Amino acid sequence: MMEKDKKASAEQGLSGQSTEHNQENHLMLSTPIAPLEGLPRDMLPKRKQEKTEERLHVLSLLVENKPGVLARISNLFAGKGYNIESLCVGETHDPKFSRMTIVTRGDSRVVEQIEKQLRKIIEVVKVSNITDVPHVERELLLVKVSAMKEDRSELMRLVEIFRAKIVDVTLKTITVEITGDKDKIDAFLNLVKPLGIKDIVRTGIAAIKRGE
Amino acid sequence: MGAKGEAVRKKEKVTGARVVVETMNHLGIDTLFGIPGGVVLLLYDELFKFGKIRHILARHEQAAIHMAEGYAKALGKPGVAIVTSGPGATNAVTGIADAFMDSVPILVITGQVPTYYMGNDAFQETDTTGITRPITKYNTVVRRVEDLAAEIIKGYYICQMGRPGPVVIDLPRDISSATTELFIPEKVDIPEKFKSTGNEKQIRLAVESILKSERPVVYAGGGVISSGASEELEELINILGIPVTLTLMGLGGFDGTRPEFLGMLGMHGTYTANMAINNSDMIIAIGARFDDRVTGNVEYFAPLSKIIHIDIDPASISKNIDIDIPIVGDAKIVLRRLLEIIREEIPKSEIEKFRERIKPWLKKIDEWKSKFPLRYNKSDNIIKPQEVVNTVYELTRDTDTIVTTDVGQHQMWAAQYYKVRKPRTFLTSGGLGTMGFGFPAAIGAKIAKPEKLVISFSGDGSFQMNMQEISTAVEEKVGVRVIIFNNGEHGMVTQWQRKFYGRRYAASVFKVQPKYAALAQAFGAKGYEIKDPAELKDKLKKAIFDEPDDIPVIIDIKVDPEEDVYPMVPPGSPPTEMLLS
Numbered sequence: 001m002m003e004k005d006k007k008a009s010a011e012q013g014l015s016g017q018s019t020e021h022n023q024e025n026h027l028m029l030s031t032p033i034a035p036l037e038g039l040p041r042d043m044l045p046k047r048k049q050e051k052t053e054e055r056l057h058v059l060s061l062l063v064e065n066k067p068g069v070l071a072r073i074s075n076l077f078a079g080k081g082y083n084i085e086s087l088c089v090g091e092t093h094d095p096k097f098s099r100m101t102i103v104t105r106g107d108s109r110v111v112e113q114i115e116k117q118l119r120k121i122i123e124v125v126k127v128s129n130i131t132d133v134p135h136v137e138r139e140l141l142l143v144k145v146s147a148m149k150e151d152r153s154e155l156m157r158l159v160e161i162f163r164a165k166i167v168d169v170t171l172k173t174i175t176v177e178i179t180g181d182k183d184k185i186d187a188f189l190n191l192v193k194p195l196g197i198k199d200i201v202r203t204g205i206a207a208i209k210r211g212e
Numbered sequence: 213m214g215a216k217g218e219a220v221r222k223k224e225k226v227t228g229a230r231v232v233v234e235t236m237n238h239l240g241i242d243t244l245f246g247i248p249g250g251v252v253l254l255l256y257d258e259l260f261k262f263g264k265i266r267h268i269l270a271r272h273e274q275a276a277i278h279m280a281e282g283y284a285k286a287l288g289k290p291g292v293a294i295v296t297s298g299p300g301a302t303n304a305v306t307g308i309a310d311a312f313m314d315s316v317p318i319l320v321i322t323g324q325v326p327t328y329y330m331g332n333d334a335f336q337e338t339d340t341t342g343i344t345r346p347i348t349k350y351n352t353v354v355r356r357v358e359d360l361a362a363e364i365i366k367g368y369y370i371c372q373m374g375r376p377g378p379v380v381i382d383l384p385r386d387i388s389s390a391t392t393e394l395f396i397p398e399k400v401d402i403p404e405k406f407k408s409t410g411n412e413k414q415i416r417l418a419v420e421s422i423l424k425s426e427r428p429v430v431y432a433g434g435g436v437i438s439s440g441a442s443e444e445l446e447e448l449i450n451i452l453g454i455p456v457t458l459t460l461m462g463l464g465g466f467d468g469t470r471p472e473f474l475g476m477l478g479m480h481g482t483y484t485a486n487m488a489i490n491n492s493d494m495i496i497a498i499g500a501r502f503d504d505r506v507t508g509n510v511e512y513f514a515p516l517s518k519i520i521h522i523d524i525d526p527a528s529i530s531k532n533i534d535i536d537i538p539i540v541g542d543a544k545i546v547l548r549r550l551l552e553i554i555r556e557e558i559p560k561s562e563i564e565k566f567r568e569r570i571k572p573w574l575k576k577i578d579e580w581k582s583k584f585p586l587r588y589n590k591s592d593n594i595i596k597p598q599e600v601v602n603t604v605y606e607l608t609r610d611t612d613t614i615v616t617t618d619v620g621q622h623q624m625w626a627a628q629y630y631k632v633r634k635p636r637t638f639l640t641s642g643g644l645g646t647m648g649f650g651f652p653a654a655i656g657a658k659i660a661k662p663e664k665l666v667i668s669f670s671g672d673g674s675f676q677m678n679m680q681e682i683s684t685a686v687e688e689k690v691g692v693r694v695i696i697f698n699n700g701e702h703g704m705v706t707q708w709q710r711k712f713y714g715r716r717y718a719a720s721v722f723k724v725q726p727k728y729a730a731l732a733q734a735f736g737a738k739g740y741e742i743k744d745p746a747e748l749k750d751k752l753k754k755a756i757f758d759e760p761d762d763i764p765v766i767i768d769i770k771v772d773p774e775e776d777v778y779p780m781v782p783p784g785s786p787p788t789e790m791l792l793s
Contacts, residue, residue: 014471014577031426033427033491033573034576035491035516036491039788041785041786041788041789044512047513047533049533067353068341068342068345071342075345117527122349122370122403
């Protein structure tokens with residue numbers, strides 16, 4: 001019996017009235033009842049979606065220090081087709097946790113989506129996008145420069161100017177260690193390039209927020 | 213967050229396998245689905261000795277996982293499965309991915325080779341946690357027997373909390389054979405990953421915006437079912453009279469026979485639902501994720517509409533579509549608060565005004581409903597698939613029924629024509645679209661709810677992907693009713709080939725088919741074959757109701773292979789270009 005009542009009400013329709021238009025009601029409305037009905041495709045309005053730009057993002061993550069965690073994190077970037085430009089990871093003062101600094105280039109909307117996904121990972125404790133927050137960035141570079149006798153003084157001058165350090169010397173090469181932000185390291189590399197670079201190893205950026 | 217319960221501590225030394233069994237028992241797990249193998253033999257031995265946990269022996273690991281999913285979906289409690297290492301685990305992958313896409317809480321224990329062999333390409337070794345990492349909420353290899361109980365408890369809670377999903381615990385053989393003092397902790401620390409109460413300000417803003425709208429529509433998904441928010445949704449509609457459309461996963465979240473229900477939306481949604489969404493000025497999205505099968509081309513998706521999005525998963529918000537009023541929280545809790553505000557703070561007169569204002573909109577919707585209902589041409593010569601769903605619906609509408617589906621045309625017809633009235637009674641594979649899901653899921657559902665009638669709509673393509681499970685159903689005396697829409701082809705594929713590939717039916721038509729009724733009998737089940745439209749109803753009635761409840765029945769129905777699913781929003785097109793036939 002109840003079934004039948006329900007069915008009857010369904011047939012009666014939503015508004016409980018006949019489907020003829022009620023002009024008075026029309027006038028109360030700011031737009032037509034079905035503004036898009038019957039519009040050809042080229043006249044249809046489009047949904048406004050915020051556009052965002054591609055840029056570098058620096059993400060700082062606090063994660064559980066366990067196997068598999070890094071793979072889970074890097075999977076999210078790979079899934080979106082995003083390259084991790086650099087990744088720097090190490091234990092914190094509490095050995096149960098690690099701090100990761102990830103630098104990636106991408107659309108802000110997609111990076112925000114990745115951040116949300118990162119926060120869902122059980123082993124991820126905290127995610128901060130510190131790109132626009134005051135922070136200190138440092139990277140360590142080891143560079144092996146070909147340095148024959150005539151180039152050595154030039155190289156050593158550069159090392160002094162950049163407050164770098166010579167960590168290994170052979171008859172033909174000098175290995176330099178330098179830390180700094182990305183700009184400083186790029187500048188140094190530019191200057192030693194003409195001497196002939198044999199090999200480079202960069203750690204990627206480690207970053208920490210300024211202030212308390 | 214902590215998983216609480218009485219701690220259990222016994223001085224006696226037990227094996228890791230025993231710890232698993234005791235912990236499961238402690239958690240109230242009384243049903244398992246699975247298949248044994250080398251590295252889980254010890255675990256099975258302990259289960260055998262323990263004797264209090266029912267184990268359903270599936271015939272393929274994929275099916276075991278779908279059973280666990282069907283069980284979880286029907287019951288609202290995690291489904292638990294055990295598989296062995298290597299091929300056992302890789303066979304389970306499809307099921308795990310399915311549960312991940314559709315947010316189904318399942319806990320899967322996979323066997324693993326001993327820790328000292330891991331990474332050495334040992335017999336039946338596979339990097340299970342590596343393979344399942346992108347399709348699980350959490351997975352881990354247990355490397356210390358002392359951690360075992362805590363990891364299982366952790367997994368059991370993680371799979372249910374927030375947005376549910378699968379968890380895999382990989383258990384190396386030497387850990388299950390190692391001995392330890394039995395200790396099941398009272399509390400396990402699990403990080404709080406989800407906020408369940410929505411932001412108060414946002415909820416108030418939502419109420420305000422809804423009451424200002426002129427063409428509102430509720431778009432609800434599987435989240436309404438997971439969070440158990442159907443009653444709250446119903447009450448909201450009782451008060452405000454807003455029309456409701458549901459996603460495929462949301463079916464049952466709102467009574468499909470109510471006049472406010474517009475049918476499913478999306479690619480194969482009803483004309484009314486799609487037009488209502490498209491023309492709306494306010495969408496209230498609840499526990500849905502703006503999937504591409506729902507939105508179609510996002511440029512054309514409800515271009516004039518403001519969107520409120522209530523979802524437990526912040527990553528679902530503004531993923532595909534920019535959201536105006538996001539509310540991160542559990543649908544049930546957020547809706548409760550929203551209703552409280554409406555009941556306690558909004559004057560009756562304002563509600564009246566709102567209902568009066570949306571009347572022309574409702575009238576327009578009624579007009580769409582009567583002008584463009586779901587329709588198909590009946591035939592006296594050949595059975596129309598839609599007719600099958602209609603007939604089953606008419607036969608079962610007064611019986612407590614759970615419907616499961618496989619994937620393809622029959623799934624869409626089931627979603628369109630079967631009027632689902634209650635949550636957890638329409639179980640389907642939405643996100644992953646896994647053919648072979650329906651039948652094992654039905655077995656799992658019937659085991660969870662033995663008192664209910666369980667019907668599985670399937671296609672001949674889908675059914676052949678897991679038909680070995682007839683054995684399991686017969687063995688376990690699970691009397692599900694499987695209805696095969698037999699069109700001799702992969703119907704959804706031929707539909708697309710007909711529409712978009714110049715009728716070139718590449719690899720989509722079966723040249724050879726088994727006789728499903730005879731096959732059922734060979735397995736010890738009952739088989740029916742129906743060809744004549746005139747006998748459809750009587751034979752279906754007999755097969756569904758007259759056969760005993762402890763025997764599965766496979767009903768092979770020859771349906772019109774030329775029939776296509778309509779309406780259809782062609783990919784990339786706006787809903788205004790929906791094809792109706």
